[in-house]
Amino acid sequence: MARIPAPERRAALVAAALVVVSRRGLAHATTRAIVAEAGMSLASFHYAFESRDELIDELITTVVAREQQAVAPEEVEGLTLFELVEAGILRYFEHLKADPEHEQAMLELTQYALRSPERHPLAAAQYAKYIALAAQSLELGAELAGARWTVPVERVARVLVAFTDGLTLTWLVDRDDAAARAVAHAAADALTRMADTR
Amino acid sequence: MARIPAPERRAALVAAALVVVSRRGLAHATTRAIVAEAGMSLASFHYAFESRDELIDELITTVVAREQQAVAPEEVEGLTLFELVEAGILRYFEHLKADPEHEQAMLELTQYALRSPERHPLAAAQYAKYIALAAQSLELGAELAGARWTVPVERVARVLVAFTDGLTLTWLVDRDDAAARAVAHAAADALTRMADTR
DNA sequence: ATCCGACTGGGACGTTTGTCCCACTTCGTC
DNA sequence: GACGAAGTGGGACAAACGTCCCAGTCGGAT
Secondary structure, eight states: OOOOOHHHHHHHHHHHHHHHHHHOOGOOOHHHHHHHTOOOHHHHHHHHOOHHHHHHHHHHHHHHOOOOTOOOOOSSSSOOHHHHHHHHHHHHHOOOOOHHHHHHHHHHHHHHHHHGGGGGGHHHHHHHHHHHHOOOOOOOOHHHTTESSSOOOOHHHHHHHHHHHHHHHHHHHHHOOOHHHHHHHHHHHHHHHEEEEE | OOOOOOHHHHHHHHHHHOOOOOOOOGGGGHHHHHHHTTTTOOHHHHHOOOOHHHHHHHHHHHHHHHHOOHHHHHHOOOHHHHHHHHHHHHHHHHHHHHHHHHHHHHHHHHHHTTSSSSGGGOOOOOOHHHHHHHHHHHHHHHHTEEEEEEEEEHHHHHHHHHHHHHHHHHHHHOOHHHHHHHHHHHHHHHHHHEEHHH
């Protein structure tokens, strides 16, 4: 087997773990399953990581750090704030449809983190990141539309995150695209009313 | 040990399983943990149930069947539709705050059901129930406020379920009551706009 | 060329898991 | 009171789990 320095191996294992968690769920993400996905031996696992828990913790932080601007509005002028916000949410929805298992994995990781006090901060950080990204998009949107949020943006962002979470969860269950679009529409509607549309 | 007929034992085991899942999570709900909670021996478990999976499946269906009208509006006249809807969501929120672990358990059970094709219908049924309950409340609310939904109620109900789901998830992570109330407010706002307020 | 630390493979360990077995006890029926 | 079905207890099983050990190998500095 090729010799790979420990730090790279950590990254490879984290990547493999994400694949396994996405495909089969956190419960099936055993050390052996992860190692098989990464194509290495068990010894390499425990050479790179103290324990499985350490790997999962790093998986969470890594994946959160890598989180993209999925809801960002397009940089197009001439649209209303409502149109921009709705388009942003719908873009997130397309992202969800493209890789549902990834979002499901995120959900499972959050739940996992919520289950032990020492890991709760990981979940909190995950959501803080979501909120920060949402706030960024919302500010950009307001700027593009020439509007102004009448409520602190962070507050608006929290609501947006809650709405997209709800959209994710319900769509994962019923896979009803039309219903999801209705949620997106209603959410954009509610959010826009927190702004002063000039 | 007292002799209990198998059907009663099934019920007792389901109840014990719910306690264990709520308190420690689905992953820790082993046959032994459940049996200890119920105060019986392992043999009794497999006398009442074929397998652990059968128990979990029954737990899901039982708990869904038992699901209460948590979002129902109070039967008070003279309130606007918005006030009724917001009050209903806030009442759900109080319910969530009173027993967060129960809602967390529900979430975990949904995720579990989503992970295997043959169990997916259980999750779908769970959400169908949520939607039916929500629709009922929304119709009652419209009646009390003398309003009329301009969109099919079931569609409105789906949006409501998505919003409460999002509220649940985000509150479980950050325990931010003010943010949750803001979500409730925005959600009620969005929903009310799907009605004709007379 | 040697050597030392970094890395690897395979096998093993002790636990915990779900499930099962079997001898036993209780209860309702005759 | 005998009897069979229903229910119980404790111990056992194999499989899967996380973790560890150790003999070995590679590669870069000396």
